[in-house]
Amino acid sequence: MKKNITAIITLANLVAMSCAHAEGMCKAHEAETFTCEMQKSFSSLCESKDVGTLSCRSAVANKVNFEISESRARKGKVFYFSSTPYSGGGEAHIRFSRAGYTYYLYDKSVKTDEGPTFSAGIVVYMGATKISDQVCGIRCLDTPGSV
Template structure:
């Protein structure tokens, strides 16, 4: 009977308890807007409790890039376009002469779907970085709610 009570209490805690977990490079107190995992690093876009948006890239132990409107002129913009059976979404920002795009896209053709997400960077109009996420990444609903909109630009995401 004691074992059953302990098991029931454990299950209740898992289902109802405050079990906030950090995802990617976002803290437990931040909402995840986008989280892209690569084999050796992570790119995360997070919203803090005060509403500011923060981009982090690197490892949890060593973040190599952190950008937010509070400590720089960084601004994040969202754009999207419909595609057959899906769509493509970008979050754009600039830093040190680079233009970065976090993206996800989905196309449904016949009975198959094709989806991808990743990070693309341009410098002086030339694509210099183009990586796909290893996880099932996407721009989350919170991004649509908090990021200002801009016109869609084709960045050659596949």
């Protein structure tokens, strides 16, 4: 459980740095860890405030069409955290699998000559084949007039 909390804090810090945010799918008793707004859908990774379990939900037109959660009934770990440091930045990943598909939530910061660039998204594999690579829309909460 302590590794989950450390991973969540690290990912949350990277998400905050990149300003990737949308109105998420987290419930009142959950904290939003990652939300990705795409052209027609959005997805959220949420942490239960009381027991620290994670849930990932995806929705189209505000209707949940996908959900996976850690729970007491589920055997084994569901979500896996990894990170890659870059000079002047880094990349964080949360990975999980369901029904033959592997999902990667990512958030990265890269130093460039023009300043840092930020991106976040969701990559989906079916077996070893990449079938989707969706980039999140970026909305900074602290910036007036941001979309």
